[in-house]
Amino acid sequence: MSELAFSPDVNFDKLASQEAAYNTKIESSYFPRLTESCTRVNGPVEAQFKFYIDMQGLRTIEGSVKVEATFICQRCQKEFTRVVESDFLSTCDEQKAKSLKIDEKLDIVELNEDGTFNLLGFLEDCLLLEIPYITSHDVDDPECSEHTNEWSCGEIEQDESDNPFAVLAKLKEKK
Ligand SMILES: [Zn+2]
Known part of the structure; x- marks a missing residue:
């Protein structure tokens, strides 16, 4: 397993003040829940994101994460491949976002009890949220025989x- 470009849990505060930016490929073995939720993951997870403090002073992570995976179609039981991709813009400053009344517009991420941020888990969550509960071909896909x-x-x-x-x-x- 090649090394991660970041530690699984990071210091959000520090990275935001440093405006740390990453553009990295992460082996799918770092994403056990993703691996479980599809037939197979085809290649590494590509992630690019940056930390910063936005104009309103919110500590923010913004970026995207992407991977190609194979699923079983629940309609025709055949395999199909899809790129799972997620864009995110999240802050860990829930109280501040609430006081600015913009918490509805932002994704709020929770920090661990010790104040660290589970970056690896966050990226995996972003991907998992893009996988539908029932996986299937696109409705008009000719590969999908039931249609x-x-x-x-x-x-x-x-x-x-x-x-x-x-x-x-x-x-x-x-x-
Ligand atoms: Zn199908």
Whole structure:
């Protein structure tokens, strides 16, 4: 496992005052919950983000995280691949955001009890939130067989999940 460009838990305060910026690839083995929620993760997670203190004095993390993963379509049971991507703009200053009445507009992240910020977990959460509860092909994806007319195309492929004898019988009919 190659090393992380940052520690899993970071000092939000310090990074924000340093305006620390990262552009890094993270091996998927650092994201066990992501790995569990898909069939497989294809390649590293790409993350770019920066910490800063915004004009209103809120300690902020802004950036994006992206990975390509393979899922099972709940409609046709076939695998499909999708890029899971999340943009985020979050602050750890909940009270301040509330007092400025902008807490509705911002994502608030919680800090650990010891004041550190679980950066690795945050990035993983961002990705997990982009994965729908029921994964499936796009509605108009021709790969998704349940949405095609049963007789209009690819009979053999279509019937793969059917009783194999029924498929054979249909093949004989065609001769
Ligand atoms: Zn499908």
